[in-house]
Amino acid sequence: xxxxxxxxxxxxxxxxxxxxxxxxxxxxxxxxxxxxxxxxxxxxxxxxxxxxxxxxxxxxxxxxxxxxxxxxxxxxxxxxxxxxxxxxxxxxxxxxxxxxxxxxxxxxxxxxxxxxxxxxxxxxxxxxxxxxxxxxxxxxxxxxxxxxxxxxxxxxxxxxxxxxxxxxxxxxxxxxxxxxxxxxxxxxxxxxxxxxxxxxxxxxxxxxxxxxxxxxxxxxxxxxxxxxxxxxxxxxxxxxxxxxxxxxxxxxxxxxxxxxxxxxxxxxxxxxxxxxxxxxxxxxxxxxxxxxxxxxxxxxxxxxxxxxxxxxxxxxxxxxxxxxxxxxxxxxxxxxxxxxxxxxxxxxxxxxxxxxxxxxxxxxxxxx
Numbered sequence: 001x002x003x004x005x006x007x008x009x010x011x012x013x014x015x016x017x018x019x020x021x022x023x024x025x026x027x028x029x030x031x032x033x034x035x036x037x038x039x040x041x042x043x044x045x046x047x048x049x050x051x052x053x054x055x056x057x058x059x060x061x062x063x064x065x066x067x068x069x070x071x072x073x074x075x076x077x078x079x080x081x082x083x084x085x086x087x088x089x090x091x092x093x094x095x096x097x098x099x100x101x102x103x104x105x106x107x108x109x110x111x112x113x114x115x116x117x118x119x120x121x122x123x124x125x126x127x128x129x130x131x132x133x134x135x136x137x138x139x140x141x142x143x144x145x146x147x148x149x150x151x152x153x154x155x156x157x158x159x160x161x162x163x164x165x166x167x168x169x170x171x172x173x174x175x176x177x178x179x180x181x182x183x184x185x186x187x188x189x190x191x192x193x194x195x196x197x198x199x200x201x202x203x204x205x206x207x208x209x210x211x212x213x214x215x216x217x218x219x220x221x222x223x224x225x226x227x228x229x230x231x232x233x234x235x236x237x238x239x240x241x242x243x244x245x246x247x248x249x250x251x252x253x254x255x256x257x258x259x260x261x262x263x264x265x266x267x268x269x270x271x272x273x274x275x276x277x278x279x280x281x282x283x284x285x286x287x288x289x290x291x292x293x294x295x296x297x298x299x300x301x302x303x304x305x306x307x308x309x310x311x312x313x314x315x316x317x318x319x320x321x322x323x324x325x326x327x328x329x330x331x332x333x334x335x336x337x338x339x340x341x342x343x344x345x346x347x348x349x350x351x352x353x354x355x356x357x358x359x360x361x362x363x364x365x366x367x368x
Contacts, residue, residue, distance in 0.1 A: 095203025122188030130299020140212030184238025208258030
């Protein structure tokens, strides 16, 4: 297991980045954020295991559940390595219910028979009542943004397995922690905070990688960034949520995407994100820039109309050029075949004429 929590005096961000570049941290490996919080990277997203190493059955908590059902086996393996073989969590807590945070949830809930907790405003998307607002592929400019038009929007239906988080801010199975409403990226998004050491599990309220860019996701250079733009339908609420989290002055942040970050360098970047929100966070063009998606306790009420998508238009333009080239090629091929046939016909006529002329010469010779 990789551990960086004990290296805060020697710039743990640098230590993590160097280990990543040297191949010491591999996706799917377990990174110890603080002694009782571990991060597992699964494809483009993180899950967190809360509990002391070696924790007994029902003595630990899983936060979020990965991108697909295939993550279930890897999460189970990580839990058994960190805790105890066949050890089950006391609960599964969701920061929100987007597809990349709930992929293995049905399988794990069945396997572990564990209760699931989420904010009450997130329940419509987890109980089959409503899909999330459509993504906005026009923002961000990267491959991840472009592909967001194909991402699942749900809903999934967890039925009675999922229940609202306690209204008093407590988190079942995580004594000393509290949940904080951080809507914007999703209607019922929450972040988890422990006051004693100011450890923050932020979810996607903000992240530490440029999530819109496939290259940035692959390189994993840690930097405080806005929430993933393509799935953020309310930018005003998102700003208030980041302001709330910045005011906590966290010492450690662990986000839904990207590596953990620590200390004053992280806080300085978080403050800069708040201070320059309109310039560095809010896209200049997009579906939800001027009007958010409207939601309530039953799900989505209304969304603004889609906007011009330059990436899609570029793809459409390339497709049109390719189609035109194909049609032109077929047209040229058709005409070429026509002219080839005409040429062959002319050659046959010439051959026939030559034969006729030769026959006439022979007949003339006989008369002579």
